[in-house]
Amino acid sequence: MKDYAKLWLAYSPKKNNRECGDLKKIYISGVSENDKIVKNAVAELKAGLKAMLDIEPSIEYGSAGPDIKIQNGKDMQDKEEYTISIKDSGLEIAAKSGAGILYGAFDILRTVACEESVEKAYAAGKTVRPSNPLRMLNHWDNMDGSIERGYSGESFFYENNEIVIDERTKDYARLIAAVGINAIVINNVNVKQAASYMITDRYFDKLAQLGEILAGYGIGLYMSLNYASTIEIGGLDSADPLDEKVIEWWKVKMAEVFKKIPTLKGFLVKADSEGRPGPFTYGRTQADGANMLADIVKDYDAIIIWRCFVYNCKQDWRDRKTDRARAGYDNFIPMDGDYHDNVILQIKNGPMDFQIREPISPLFGGLKKTNQMLEVQIAQEYTGHQIDVCYLIPEFKEILGFKTYCSEKDDTVADIISGKTLGSRFSGIAAVTNTGNDFNWTGNYLAGANLYGFGRLAFDTDLSAEQIAEEFVRMTISENEEVVSAVLEILLPSREIYERYTSPLGIGWMVTPATHYGCSVDGYEYDRWGTYHRADHLGIGVDRTDKGTGYALLYNEPNASMYNSPDDCPDELVLFFHHLPYTHVLHSGKTVIQHIYDTHFEGYAQARELAAKWDSLKGKIDDAIFDNVKERFERQLYNAREWCDQVNSYFYRKSGIPDEKGREIW
Numbered sequence: 288m289k290d291y292a293k294l295w296l297a298y299s300p301k302k303n304n305r306e307c308g309d310l311k312k313i314y315i316s317g318v319s320e321n322d323k324i325v326k327n328a329v330a331e332l333k334a335g336l337k338a339m340l341d342i343e344p345s346i347e348y349g350s351a352g353p354d355i356k357i358q359n360g361k362d363m364q365d366k367e368e369y370t371i372s373i374k375d376s377g378l379e380i381a382a383k384s385g386a387g388i389l390y391g392a393f394d395i396l397r398t399v400a401c402e403e404s405v406e407k408a409y410a411a412g413k414t415v416r417p418s419n420p421l422r423m424l425n426h427w428d429n430m431d432g433s434i435e436r437g438y439s440g441e442s443f444f445y446e447n448n449e450i451v452i453d454e455r456t457k458d459y460a461r462l463i464a465a466v467g468i469n470a471i472v473i474n475n476v477n478v479k480q481a482a483s484y485m486i487t488d489r490y491f492d493k494l495a496q497l498g499e500i501l502a503g504y505g506i507g508l509y510m511s512l513n514y515a516s517t518i519e520i521g522g523l524d525s526a527d528p529l530d531e532k533v534i535e536w537w538k539v540k541m542a543e544v545f546k547k548i549p550t551l552k553g554f555l556v557k558a559d560s561e562g563r564p565g566p567f568t569y570g571r572t573q574a575d576g577a578n579m580l581a582d583i584v585k586d587y588d589a590i591i592i593w594r595c596f597v598y599n600c601k602q603d604w605r606d607r608k609t610d611r612a613r614a615g616y617d618n619f620i621p622m623d624g625d626y627h628d629n630v631i632l633q634i635k636n637g638p639m640d641f642q643i644r645e646p647i648s649p650l651f652g653g654l655k656k657t658n659q660m661l662e663v664q665i666a667q668e669y670t671g672h673q674i675d676v677c678y679l680i681p682e683f684k685e686i687l688g689f690k691t692y693c694s695e696k697d698d699t700v701a702d703i704i705s706g707k708t709l710g711s712r713f714s715g716i717a718a719v720t721n722t723g724n725d726f727n728w729t730g731n732y733l734a735g736a737n738l739y740g741f742g743r744l745a746f747d748t749d750l751s752a753e754q755i756a757e758e759f760v761r762m763t764i765s766e767n768e769e770v771v772s773a774v775l776e777i778l779l780p781s782r783e784i785y786e787r788y789t790s791p792l793g794i795g796w797m798v799t800p801a802t803h804y805g806c807s808v809d810g811y812e813y814d815r816w817g818t819y820h821r822a823d824h825l826g827i828g829v830d831r832t833d834k835g836t837g838y839a840l841l842y843n844e845p846n847a848s849m850y851n852s853p854d855d856c857p858d859e860l861v862l863f864f865h866h867l868p869y870t871h872v873l874h875s876g877k878t879v880i881q882h883i884y885d886t887h888f889e890g891y892a893q894a895r896e897l898a899a900k901w902d903s904l905k906g907k908i909d910d911a912i913f914d915n916v917k918e919r920f921e922r923q924l925y926n927a928r929e930w931c932d933q934v935n936s937y938f939y940r941k942s943g944i945p946d947e948k949g950r951e952i953w
């Protein structure tokens with residue numbers, strides 16, 4: 288087994304331990320001391336406080352409430368809520384479930400680790416209720432050990448088509464529970480080869496064992512499912528969701544699966560997408576497919592999470608009417624209201640695919656009667672492969688705060704996925720994760736801020752991107768104020784800087800095909816994936832207005848009118864919605880072409896500033912962390928320069944319009 292960093296569970300000794308108050312006793316109330324999550328919470332508290340403050344508090348249990356198991360959906364947030372208050376010479380954590388106690392324990396450990404005063408943090412009593420019922424990580428890990436879009440080594444779940452369970456498995460559960468994650472999907476949504484057999488006795492024992500470990504930290508186990516299992520492992524000739532033979536096969540299969548893996552909470556399904564099989568093959572709808580499976584797993588209190596990433600990936604670039612951005616909406620809205628209660632539709636944040644800037648998917652605010660979950664990606668597929676630093680929490684804050692105008696109140700994406708808007712029992716947020724078996728888990732050490740931050744934000748959407756970043760830095764790099772400020776100055780603007788030196792004004796996609804790292808302005812222009820910028824010598828952008836593909840009109844008003852008008856559309860998305868001349872003047876007062884030049888030069892210059900800031904930390908932080916990020920910055924600068932020069936040269940050559948400031952363009 289490879290060695291690995293402890294990240295925010297390092298629990299290093301604290302100098303300012305007086306600040307942390309007198310923690311002679313910890314009172315735990317509302318739960319049974321025999322609950323296995325409570326036991327893990329207590330072990331965590333004891334180990335953490337001993338390591339950080341060298342104290343050994345005694346634990347006192349108050350009266351236990353009824354024995355509560357957290358089931359999918361049913362009042363999950365109530366049961367995971369916790370309250371911490373000061374009691375006698377110590378602290379009390381009160382909750383209705385072991386998970387609540389665990390989150391409370393990690394809250395205390397975080398307070399101590401960040402050297403905040405325990406007195407101040409809890410004097411008024413602190414109650415935290417998770418913002419979202421499901422706070423999930425989606426692993427795109429394959430059973431051969433590779434990871435689709437993985438940039439931090441190999442899988443720590445699989446090796447040579449076997450499931451690996453070791454100390455790292457448990458530490459992973461601890462790490463993600465500490466930030467509030469309560470669900471993981473352990474295999475790639477592209478379920479192929481050995482992964483199709485995860486629902487057979489070849490893997491049941493290991494999966495049952497893994498499920499138990501995760502359950503001990505309040506984490507539900509989910510798997511991605513091969514929609515065509517009936518054919519691929521069942522020997523049937525069909526996967527038609529309305530075919531009785533198919534339904535019967537799934538009934539028998541699910542009875543076996545849930546008996547053998549009692550902790551299993553459900554499945555994630557990618558169907559009819561990028562070559563994966565699905566109900567369309569049989570002339571059935573996405574709802575037919577999802578409901579068939581959901582009805583069967585309902586008997587086991589399980590759910591089906593069905594992805595909305597369904598689009599035609601064999602488009603003709605000459606065709607200007609078919610618009611990939613419309614696909615999710617067109618494929619899923621007609622059945623709004625038909626999806627059964629234990630189906631959740633999982634929707635990528637944007638209508639395309641995790642570009643550095645996209646509008647919010649119009650499915651949010653479009654679906655009015657369906658359980659919904661947001662899917663974001665912390666694996667930096669299009670945002671720098673964990674080579675370039677790109678702290679994504681500011682973007683996720685924008686996504687969550689987007690007003691969909693789907694109702695009079697509670698109409699933001701955050702409201703929808705928390706279950707507030709629709710009163711839904713099943714909802715939440717998932718991130719395609721950025722972990723692997725690298726020493727530091729995430730390749731670039733600073734990419735750990737996205738793993739940490741996603742969990743924290745999913746648990747409490749009111750936290751600011753700044754607070755989350757600061758916690759990460761204090762807990763995993765240094766408490767030295769100079770270091771904290773410098774790392775925050777690197778993390779916080781990094782997403783905007785990445786956007787500046789890559790693709791402008793919401794256009795996206797100018798990446799190297801297949802790998803998705805590095806610049807290739809026309810890489811996806813004459814391809815089949817529906818990903819075009821439509822640049823010629825006069826202008827650039829995709830007309831998605833009422834005169835073009837009509838995509839802008841899929842939003843509720845006033846968003847539809849705003850996006851439909853080049854004058855009202857926000858600058859950062861204007862080329863996503865409009866085809867404009869290079870001389871078009873933006874709200875910023877700059878022309879499109881000058882914006883392209885300026886942002887690219889600025890973005891590259893700012894990336895150099897970030898790297899220099901990092902260099903200033905030499906000797907002030909752990910050498911291994913310093914070297915790791917330094918090496919990534921060297922690659923980032925090469926990448927940023929290529930982007931800057933290629934994009935500027937491309938558009939200068941297309942448009943013939945020189946840079947007002949006369950800078951060097953090739």
Ligand code: GCV
Pocket residue numbers: 427435436476477557561596640
């Ligand atoms: C798991 C994009 C990625 C694929 C990924 C797919 C998806 O197309 O490039 O690697 O497949 O999204 O989200 O299903």
